[in-house]
Amino acid sequence: MRPEPGGCCCRRPARANGCVANGEVRNGYVRSSSAAAAAAAAAAAAGQIHHVTENGGLYKRPFNEAFEETPMLVAVLTYVGYGVLTLFGYLRDFLRHWRIEKCHHATEREEQKDFVSLYQDFENFYTRNLYMRIRDNWNRPICSVPGAKVDIMERQSHDYNWSFKYTGNIIKGVINMGSYNYLGFARNTGSCQEAAARILEEYGAGVCSTRQEIGNLDKHEELEKLVARFLGVEAAMTYGMGFATNSMNIPALVGKGCLILSDELNHASLVLGARLSGATIRIFKHNNMQSLEKLLKDAIVYGQPRTRRPWKKILILVEGIYSMEGSIVRLPEVIALKKKYKAYLYLDEAHSIGALGPTGRGVVDYFGLNPEDVDVMMGTFTKSFGASGGYIGGKKELIDYLRTHSHSAVYATSLSPPVVEQIITSMKCIMGQDGTSLGKECVQQLAENTRYFRRRLKEMGFIIYGNEDSPVVPLMLYMPAKIGAFGREMLKRNIGVVVVGFPATPIIESRARFCLSAAHTKEILDTALKEIDEVGDLLQLKYSRHRLVPLLDRPFDETTYEETED
């Protein structure tokens, strides 16, 4: 996951010997040094970038992904920070044990003190002593629709975040940089809301049954046909919950004797589904095609462990956009590998459907590939469609099989009718079938916002992870105290951000994660950027040593590339 030490600022895939030979598929070209990018950008005339083919034509557009290495001083100081917090944690635990300090966390009753302990004190060390101190940055209750701006209920704590009290104030108009509202469909006005309200009056809110019994509405059938058309696949099936889509359908597809090759940073739903299935799981390094190819080769050559029989199935699990890193999967290479080694591909487009691609059809559209190459296309309606639920798309036989064999289809309640209508309306809007060009504008606005925001942040000198085109923007904080400080300072300035630390990220790589939206106007983004700039100076977050030459008076266009001075 980490780039090679040596100061290279962009990902450079390690070219191990033996992975590439004559006549075989070569791994896709990556813009590994920005100097080369600048030269190539200068060489290719403006406007022709989209059609530059590189390296056998696998990538129709340049793939710019960068994960700048942690500066050594910052890493050492982060450990010092955690060390100090740990020491104080031990001290506070000691005080709590000897009743010098009030003990807020759960303990057994007096009568049960001699039993086997119910609460594992040591395992909750981190929660008790680190997480609790900055807990006010999470679980903030919002009381309006999570659009570009949101209202947050103000709360106070008088015992250092062990309990909260609501002051009764509502902080209005907080700029929302945390909701997965990529296309701006989280609204309570407009055609989607009117359609959903109409259907609510017609069908009610509950379905009261599963799809197999009597909960299969005509709306569900309509939605599934629409989803299939949207994705470009033969058939699709929808489920009530995105997490349950993954965790309940992977066990239906693979079982014992099958092999799952899963990316290092896959979401918990994919991991849970893989573990529930009982298949053997092997993990390849994040977005690293050499690692994946090596695993595929070893799997086919050596077969199952001990018996050496061939695997029944090999399933590659990847995501479209990884929401913690902001990276996009190298789909052309994955598909090339899958075809070469005859494996199956399961693509989880939770964050990328609607958010990537010129027509918003996801990462397959973004790379200009054929949807039939992906065997199982999974996605959720939660992010870009402003609804809830998930879908799986693929060949008709696959979907028919899943209708009877998936736990989610057989036991879980089907989607609620107003939610279905919201999805139908928003999907038609994105496809342009509602007669307006609103969908196309939203998709374009999101792409512009993404480029602009990422570029401005990099110019300011923050370390930003991920791909140039990904609307998920992680800004590195590193030190534990800065996690709390950043969240609170931004809220003081009326901007709501999501900050993430250990264990959701590696121990030193805590970050703030911005999710851009088509609902954000340029003014909103400029306000947010100004505040982030201020907070960055206040907290000294501008770690990047690869400063960008700032944009001059060039109007925004998609052909601008980074020029770095090294």
Place this chain on the structure above:
Amino acid sequence: MAPAPRHPSRALDLQLRTAAAERGDRMNVGTAHSEVNPNTRVMNSRGIWLSYVLAIGLLHVVLLSIPFVSVPVVWTLINLIHNMGMYIFLHTVKGTPYYGVQFTASQKFLTITPIVLYFLTSFYTKYDQIHFILNTVSLMSVLIPKLPQLHGVRIFGINKY
């Protein structure tokens, strides 16, 4: 300072994760990486070895600034405190930073550090007899539990539960 032999431990990480998955290990709610023991990653993180050495250096400077202790005593103290700390955190407190896979790069680092410290201490104490006995006993107490044969072994039933 970045550890070059990171790749062998990664290959082992793959194997151990396969083993873990085949055993059907518990769910990790709220974690990014699908591994059972996040502590394995911490020892391979960027800058941790440098921080470790700096921490020992800081302790050394703190001890040196106590006015009435001589240099040999300081070095012996550093050796003893470091080994005691290592013993407590790695061999008393339960939970595995290695998850059963031997000979990782961080394991080698953690074995070599007390040995290097021992050499330096022996030099600065001018091989005095009492210091030698103390330092050697302390070194043994930290090296022997690291042997692969002693993984999971509990002598006299101490710390069994």
